[in-house]
Amino acid sequence: MTLIRNLLSGVVFAAMAALPAVAASASEVTIAIGSEPSTLDPQQRDDGGERAINDNIYETLMARTPAGELVPGLAAAAPTQIDATTWEFKLRPGVTFTNGEPFNADAVVASVTRIIDPALKSEQMSYFGTIKSAEKVDDVTVRIITTGADPILPSRMYWMKMVPAAYSKDPNFATAPVGTGPYELDSWSRGESVVLKANPKYWGGAPAIDQVNYRFISEPGTRMSGLMAGELDVITNLLPEFVASVPKSEAVQGLETSVIILSTENPTVKDLKVREALNLAVDRKALAESLFSGYATPTKGQLVNPRAFGYNKALEPYPYDPEKARALIKEAGAEGKTITLVGEAGRWLKDRELIEAVGAYWDAVGVKTDIQINEFGEYLNQLFDKAKRPDAIFVVNSNELLDADRETSFAYQAGGTATSNTDKELAEWVIAARTETDVAKRQALYDEVTKKAHDNYYLVPLLNQQDIYGFSKRLDWKPRVDSKLLVKEMKVTEE
Amino acid sequence: MGAFLLRRIFQGMLVVLGVTLVVFVATRMVGDPAKVMLPLSATDAQRAAFNHQMGLDRPLGAQFITFVGDLSTLDFGDSLWQRRPAIQIVFERLPNTLALIGLGLGLAVTLSLPLGALAALRPGGVADRVVVFGGLFGLSLPQFWLGLLMIMFFAVTLKILPTSGVGGPSHYILPAVTLAIPSLARLMMLVRSSVIDELNQQYVRTARAKGMRFHTILFGHALRNALVPFLTLAGWEFISALAGYTVVVETVFAWPGLGLTAMKAIERSDLFLLQAIVFTVAIMIVIVNILLDVLYKLIDPRIKLA
Numbered sequence: 001m002t003l004i005r006n007l008l009s010g011v012v013f014a015a016m017a018a019l020p021a022v023a024a025s026a027s028e029v030t031i032a033i034g035s036e037p038s039t040l041d042p043q044q045r046d047d048g049g050e051r052a053i054n055d056n057i058y059e060t061l062m063a064r065t066p067a068g069e070l071v072p073g074l075a076a077a078a079p080t081q082i083d084a085t086t087w088e089f090k091l092r093p094g095v096t097f098t099n100g101e102p103f104n105a106d107a108v109v110a111s112v113t114r115i116i117d118p119a120l121k122s123e124q125m126s127y128f129g130t131i132k133s134a135e136k137v138d139d140v141t142v143r144i145i146t147t148g149a150d151p152i153l154p155s156r157m158y159w160m161k162m163v164p165a166a167y168s169k170d171p172n173f174a175t176a177p178v179g180t181g182p183y184e185l186d187s188w189s190r191g192e193s194v195v196l197k198a199n200p201k202y203w204g205g206a207p208a209i210d211q212v213n214y215r216f217i218s219e220p221g222t223r224m225s226g227l228m229a230g231e232l233d234v235i236t237n238l239l240p241e242f243v244a245s246v247p248k249s250e251a252v253q254g255l256e257t258s259v260i261i262l263s264t265e266n267p268t269v270k271d272l273k274v275r276e277a278l279n280l281a282v283d284r285k286a287l288a289e290s291l292f293s294g295y296a297t298p299t300k301g302q303l304v305n306p307r308a309f310g311y312n313k314a315l316e317p318y319p320y321d322p323e324k325a326r327a328l329i330k331e332a333g334a335e336g337k338t339i340t341l342v343g344e345a346g347r348w349l350k351d352r353e354l355i356e357a358v359g360a361y362w363d364a365v366g367v368k369t370d371i372q373i374n375e376f377g378e379y380l381n382q383l384f385d386k387a388k389r390p391d392a393i394f395v396v397n398s399n400e401l402l403d404a405d406r407e408t409s410f411a412y413q414a415g416g417t418a419t420s421n422t423d424k425e426l427a428e429w430v431i432a433a434r435t436e437t438d439v440a441k442r443q444a445l446y447d448e449v450t451k452k453a454h455d456n457y458y459l460v461p462l463l464n465q466q467d468i469y470g471f472s473k474r475l476d477w478k479p480r481v482d483s484k485l486l487v488k489e490m491k492v493t494e495e
Numbered sequence: 496m497g498a499f500l501l502r503r504i505f506q507g508m509l510v511v512l513g514v515t516l517v518v519f520v521a522t523r524m525v526g527d528p529a530k531v532m533l534p535l536s537a538t539d540a541q542r543a544a545f546n547h548q549m550g551l552d553r554p555l556g557a558q559f560i561t562f563v564g565d566l567s568t569l570d571f572g573d574s575l576w577q578r579r580p581a582i583q584i585v586f587e588r589l590p591n592t593l594a595l596i597g598l599g600l601g602l603a604v605t606l607s608l609p610l611g612a613l614a615a616l617r618p619g620g621v622a623d624r625v626v627v628f629g630g631l632f633g634l635s636l637p638q639f640w641l642g643l644l645m646i647m648f649f650a651v652t653l654k655i656l657p658t659s660g661v662g663g664p665s666h667y668i669l670p671a672v673t674l675a676i677p678s679l680a681r682l683m684m685l686v687r688s689s690v691i692d693e694l695n696q697q698y699v700r701t702a703r704a705k706g707m708r709f710h711t712i713l714f715g716h717a718l719r720n721a722l723v724p725f726l727t728l729a730g731w732e733f734i735s736a737l738a739g740y741t742v743v744v745e746t747v748f749a750w751p752g753l754g755l756t757a758m759k760a761i762e763r764s765d766l767f768l769l770q771a772i773v774f775t776v777a778i779m780i781v782i783v784n785i786l787l788d789v790l791y792k793l794i795d796p797r798i799k800l801a
Contacts, residue, residue: 230654
């Protein structure tokens with residue numbers, strides 16, 4: 001081995017001189033993300049690569065603890081409600097952007113006005129559609145006005161990054177970002193890397209790590225090789241089967257939950273007994289163990305994320321009971337009937353495997369599952385088609401705002417983006433919950449929504465997936481429930 | 496020659512226009528950018544608003560007129576994905592892909608000629624067996640797997656080369672070799688069989704009978720005649736690499752090239768970027784074809800340029 005190594009070293013001797021700086025310095029980390037940011041404008045696109053970097057440069061009025069609890073960020077305290085449509089935020093005083101601009105009420109008004117301006121063509125509008133305007137009260141007080149009552153507004157403000165009032169109009173803003181956060185941009189070589197350096201004047205104290213290098217690697221095998229070769233310190237979306245091969249790994253309950261949405265109108269699946277059987281037929285625990293090596297949690301009878309507001313703690317998980325499922329199918333006269341299960345492949349972790357496994361479980365209790373794996377665009381056409389719902393369609397829902405409004409308006413409320421039931425009463429509850437400002441009443445409404453959908457088997461909720469990260473030996477970090485890669489929380493130990 | 500070039504350039508322009516038109520229609524028929532780009536939770540109204548802001552709700556005819564009008568100034572519109580001029584992205588990524596193809600194909604071309612000729616000298620001999628076995632082996636290796644295997648060996652185990660990405664010259668080695676191997680195998684096999692054919696020709700026997708030295712026959716005649724099919728295949732290798740065959744290598748090595756960018760543009764239904772990429776690649780393919788025709792003429796004066 002030594003001989004081979006020496007020989008090869010000789011062959012590529014010239015190349016060696018140009019080896020990349022291996023992540024070595026104690027105060028420097030290298031993070032691999034799946035895709036290069038399309039822009040570094042924090043308000044324009046809905047893009048994971050952009051977020052991974054800008055989450056360290058920009059900040060928001062509200063923030064979350066690693067466990068997901070909503071806490072004040074750039075706001076000095078939780079907002080107070082003036083009336084049904086007005087929220088007042090007191091701002092943290094004395095914060096400045098890294099270009100010297102002050103963070104004050106003007107900056108908040110500018111940030112809100114900018115993102116809801118149609119001229120920005122922001123893809124983030126699906127998070128901020130309810131916001132009408134923002135008004136300055138005094139330098140550290142600002143009011144945000146919504147079109148209707150909006151109890152989710154504090155969560156929304158956890159998603160809206162605050163930009164400097166003047167500089168955000170600069171044409172270079174999208175490539176040379178300026179925020180209030182713990183890091184500022186050092187350089188961006190397109191296609192190659194983004195480098196951030198610590199903001200020494202950060203109001204929360206200078207972070208422990210001085211420099212962050214981001215690299216863009218979409219192929220999971222290549223990401224893992226980079227970690228094993230010592231080039232990388234953090235990789236995201238580590239495949240469960242690779243966990244044993246990396247120096248260190250951490251997993252945390254993630255934002256994504258897989259589900260199959262059943263139509264209440266189509267023949268066969270419109271029968272409640274059939275829908276119950278399709279739920280009882282699936283061994284979620286076995287799926288979590290075999291497909292995800294245990295890095296997934298079986299859902300408890302609902303699609304709502306367990307960390308989200310509105311999660312129904314009282315619901316029982318659907319048991320795995322193939323005997324009863326078979327009996328129900330027989331009773332409903334659905335034996336040998338075809339059920340079309342629509343899905344896609346490659347968009348979400350192990351999507352095809354999951355769909356095929358569920359299809360096999362369904363076949364085992366007596367129905368015939370016709371699995372249709374479609375190209376993503378065509379799959380979306382079917383997912384969004386209001387007139388013609390598939391018998392069953394697979395989707396993975398991600399709840400960024402950690403509020404049950406996301407799941408309930410997406411897959412529970414009749415007429416929702418991916419809903420396949422026509423339950424008017426349920427839809428009214430979802431709408432009522434969206435504007436209910438009393439926290440206890442709102443939780444009660446969601447408990448009713450999820451209970452009714454549970455008892456009517458509108459959905460086949462599958463697994464709540466965990467996010468798995470791979471680390472180098474020297475890196476120390478507890479991943480967050482909200483999937484944000486906050487470098488200020490990371491530490492490196494001396495080797 | 497001059498008239499030939501003019502004619503080919505004119506034909507090439509028609510081809511490019513035709514391809515662009517097909518792409519224009521196809522991209523608008525297949526994907527709906529608002530569905531793919533916006534979060535799944537976006538409402539129908541938000542999707543409609545997005546398409547309106549991007550000008551995608553206008554009648555197809557009106558969109559086409561704008562498209563052709565802007566084409567004259569190489570303006571393909573802003574990429575939906577990166578929100579900056581699409582052609583700027585193409586010019587940024589194209590050099591990376593061209594460098595990779597240049598190195599990989601350069602390697603394949605320079606190695607395939609001597610190896611193929613060597614094998615052809617004694618069909619069935621040791622050298623020939625090694626070349627044929629190596630060729631079949633190279634052809635049957637999936638590039639994706641080969642790339643990962645090389646990363647594991649050279650970057651993870653030996654730690655003498657970087658795993659992926661761009662940077663110094665060492666970053667080129669693994670992706671270029673991975674790209675070269677199937678091309679090298681195909682070209683080498685072709686040289687071998689053409690040279691064997693040539694060496695069995697009547698004129699070779701005549702030349703040897705009159706005492707001409709073997710290496711003059713081989714290099715001056717046999718190999719030169721074998722160059723015409725070789726050039727055709729090498730051109731095909733170049734064109735197919737350019738037209739997207741580099742995407743596997745670019746994915747495995749996180750190489751910021753045009754192939755990977757095209758794939759991402761398709762994933763995101765980024766019609767404007769896709770149009771800019773296809774237009775650029777079509778132009779380059781036309782240019783390569785014209786160059787090949789000229790080269791044929793230089794190698795074999797009997798070939799008529801029509």
